Amino acid sequence: MTYVIQEPCVGVKDTACVEVCPVDCIYETDPREDTNMLPMFIHNEECIDCGACEPECPVDAIRVEDEAEDRWLQINILLSEEQDINGGV
Helix, strand or coil, X not given: CCEEECHHHCCCCCCHHHHXXXXXXXXXXXXXHXXXXXXXXXXXXXXXXXXXXXXXXXXXXXXXXXXXXXXXXXXXXHHHHHHHHHCCC
């Protein structure tokens, strides 16, 4: 299971979650239309499910995968795949 960044992060991009991630699996990205303008994502294969990021988000944008909306889960997965292919997005 992984954590997912969702819509409340759009337009905010607070990086408190990045600072507490012990494995540096939260990445910043350029907001794009095809990713619903999401400015950050959690790499679905690098996340160790520690949960440190969730309480740090001031806009309550981070959810465990089972509680996340599917469209945001799919966007986080897409951005993770792009990160793997391109070495960055």
